[in-house]
Amino acid sequence: MSAAVRGARLRFGFGGIGRAGARGLPIPSDLIYAQYARLGGRAALVSRAFGAEAIDLRDEIRCARDRLAWWCGRSPRELERVTATLCERVQNVGAL
Secondary structure, eight states: OHHHHHHTTOOOEEEEEOOTTOOSSSSOHHHHHHHHHHHTOOEEEEOGGGSSSSOOHHHHHHHHHHHHHHHHTSOHHHHHHHHHHHHHHHHHHTTO
16 A cells, blocks of 8 residues: 555655654554655654653654654665564564
């Protein structure tokens, strides 16, 4: 589906990304950020984790953009490896 959307030159993304580097989530934010790079997502809604505590929202958005850019520089092979890790984590969420 992402290939079709990109082929139509439409901007797309997913909702609810976590803060860059957040590890206390059931699925680490980095695994989701990697999917943006793999699928070509260019838009996002931030999750409530961005407002859960007193934070500098501009700084957090900059960190998220920097991390997304970092993932965009990774190889397709590395992104596929991370996707496999994401799939494993999703399967194990119910066991938490």
